[in-house]
Amino acid sequence: MTHLAYRRDIDGLRAVAVIAVVLFHFGIPGFAGGFVGVDVFFVISGYLITSIICRERASGHFSFVEFWVRRARRILPALVVMVVACLIVGWFLLVPRDYEELGRSARYQAMFMSNVLFARQDGYFDTDSELKPLLHTWSLAVEEQFYILLPLLLAVLGRYVKAWRRGLFGIALASFAVSVWQVQQAPAQAFFLLPARAWELLAGSLLAVAPVFQRPLTVAVRQGVATAGIAAVGVAIACYDWRTAFPGMAALLPVLGTLAIIWSGAGQPTWLSRLLGTRPMVAVGLISYSWYLWHWPVHVFADYAAVDGIAGHENLALILGSLLLGYLSWRWVETPLRGRRWLAQPRQALLAALLAMVVVGLAGQSLRWSDGVPSRLSAQALAYAEAGEWHAGQRDCMFEKTTAPERLICHLGRQNKDVLPPLIWGDSHAAALMPALRVHSERTGQALDLASSAGCVPVAGLERNDLCRQFNAQVRSVIAQAPQRDVVLVARWTLYLYGDEHGDLTYRLPGTDAPVQMAEALKREVRALRQAGSRVWLLDEVPLQNANAPYRLSRLAMLQRSTDGIGRPLREHRQRQAFMQGLFAELAASDPQVRILDTTQLFCADGMTCVAESAGRSLYMDDNHLGDDAAGFVAPLFAPLLAPVDAPAPGNSH
Structure with missing residues (x-):
């Protein structure tokens, strides 16, 4: 086997990459584009691995098995230890849903396919991704797949393609084209x-x-290339962020910058290669792989345990703690196995690697089979x-494309042909009321009708698609056939005004005048219902929570922390709901038969907090939909529906 000449500056470049990634993940200002450190790693890996393969092929000493065994020695020991540690910590910390997902991630990583799993789920920058302890293994999976394919590719090109370098360039160009196209069409797959x-x-x-250039280039040229290279990487780290369409064209900056740094450092040293070759930079570069492995689980588990976020000084301690774990992993796991102190024979090493992957895969799959071991x-x-x-059947009541006309309305309680039951009409927030409506019906003997369709605001002219137009038209037809009934309009109103609070604008009304559209259309809808003889009830939107309520509550309970008073400040609720409450x-002021069902008085009774739980039960299914356990709590909200049509309007003011 021939050895590649060691370059200290490349280890220093690894340090730049890992520091950028770590500081980005811990939210340190100035490193919003630190995720490009992974791209720096990719270029370094491609350069070093190809150099090794080509030198060994040229000397006649290349062996596929030996190559893959060396890669296994380099990657798997520290990776397996990290994954097993995550599974152990997860046992004590993660709720079943997250523990099951951790097991799934471990199983996919054991097959070198975790990137495929994450591509099917949330995007890399999405909130939910921040609580996946093995999310960072996607880049390792990409490299592992590359290591399997590259020697085969070089063997095929070298044997069957005369201009094999051009062939390699053509494949790289095709991949780049895929990246540019997918970053717009399928960004998760591109990433x-x-x-x-x-x-x-x-x-x-x-x-x-x-x-190799025949004429040696001047030092000035190399210095200029080195400066341009580090500037390109630095600009990407400092100026890119989660909104950057990445990789695609944007990835050219860190990739070309890394190529410039590596190229300029060969031969005569530059100011940059000297800096990168300093002892501190090389030291960090040597443990960069292990530090990369450990920093993300440390961040995720700490954030998970904190529930409400990590303070700045805690971030610094966590960064240093992950660095220490990285050093220990490099010193006691990565180095001994890489240096063949253990399992010296290739066959032994390969069998051990396969066995470790099988054990990790089976452990992960067992968590899937056991639904995250809820007995913990x-x-x-x-x-x-x-x-x-x-x-409680909420989804069974939601209108879809295949819903038969006779199933448009869900009938709750004992129906009386001589009495028109109130009709609750709205989006998925109406469906979420089903358990509470059942309790109300059982307590009062009053029948209720429910019509709901996800994402469909119950207002003519505001429908976002044909399904919603069809749904609303059919509900209006039902009302026209049996007028003079109470109609309760229910929706997550602010979703259509502003989008959700995470930046998803899918359901927001088009244009720049969403509040004007909402006001005009809702007034028309109410006027039409009143002209048909219906009494109209407007259900004030259930207070949104700042986080997934059952998720947050269960994490607090697992950590044996109090859940009393968990909820959203009333002032935040009023601020978001100000326009709709005013409307x-x-x-209601313009017509005594238009009335308000006020959720604020119910959920925010103490005048300070809009609660997420009551009597040890979560009132929510997520951060905005009511859950099954809200039934008894919410049922009294519908008591005014029992009032005679000509009775004074209760609860018409906030």
Whole structure:
């Protein structure tokens, strides 16, 4: 086997990459684009691995098995230890849903396919992704896939393609084209999957096999290239953020910058190669892989335990703690196995690696089979966790494309042909009321009708698609056939005005005048219902919570922390609901038969907090939909529906 000459500056460049990634993940200002550190790693890997393969092939000593065994020694020991540690910590910390997902991630990583899993789920920058302890293994999966394919690719090109370097360049160019196209059409696939990332690794490969210049370049040229390279990487780290369409064209900056740094550092040293080759930079570079492995689980588990976020000084302690874990992993796991102190024979090492992957995969799959082992949780924590799903038939009542006309309306309670039951009409927030409506019906003997369709505001002219137009038209037809009934309009009103609070604008009304559209259309709808003889009730939107309520509550319960008073400040609720509450008040003031069902008085009774739980039960299924356990709490809200049509309007003011 031939050895590649060691370059201290490349280890220093690894330090730049890992520091950028770590500081980005811990939210340190100035590193919003630190995720490009992974791209720096990709280019370095492509350059070094291709250099090694080509040198060994040229000397006639290349062996596929030996190559893959060396990669296994380099990657798997520290990775397996980290994954096992995550599974152990998760046992004590994670709610069943998250523990099951951790097991799923472990199983996919054991198959070198975790990037495929994450590409199917939330995006890399989405909030939910911040609580996945193995999310960072996506980049390792990309490299592992590349390491499997690259020697085969070089063997095929070297044997069957005369101009094999051009062939390699063509493959890299095709991958880049895929990246540019997918970043717009399928951004998750572009970010996570090898076809859109291979060009970054192959860029390093092409540098490794590029013809050597016959005329030596001047020091000034190398210094200029080095400066331009580090500037390009630095600009990407400082100026990119989660809004950058990445990788695609944007990835050219860190990739070309990394190529420039590696190229300029060969031969005569530059100011940058000297800086990167200093002892502190090399030291960090040597442990960069292990630090990368450990920093993200440390961040995730700490954030998970904190529930409400990590303070700035705590971040610094966590960064240093992850660095210490990285050093210990490098010193006692990575180095001994990489240096063949253990399992010296290739066959032994390969079998051990396969066995470790099988064990990790089976452990992960067992968590999937056991639904995250809910028996680990206390009764209270489990009750909160189970509130994260609907079990009372709410989804069965929601109108869809295949819904038969006769199933448009869900009838609750004992029907009386001589009495028109109130009709609750709205989006998924109407469906979420089903358990409470059932309790109300059982307590009062009053029948109720429910019509709901997800994402469909019950107002003519505001429908976002044909399904919503069809749904609303059919409900209006039902009302026209049996007028003079109470009609309750229910929706997550602010979703259509502003989008959700995480920046998703999917449901927001088009244009820049959403409040004007809402006001005009709702006034028309109410006027039409009143002209048909119906008494109209406007259900004030259920207070939104700042986080997924059952998720947050179950995590607090697992940590044996109090859940009393958990909720959203009333002032935040009023601020978001100000426009709709004003509009409702205006409509109610203009007609005594237009009335308000005020959720604020119910959920925010202490005048300070809009509660997320009551009597040890989560009132929510997520951060905005009511859950099964809210039934008894919410049922009294509908008591005014029993009032005679000509009775004074209760609850018409906030």
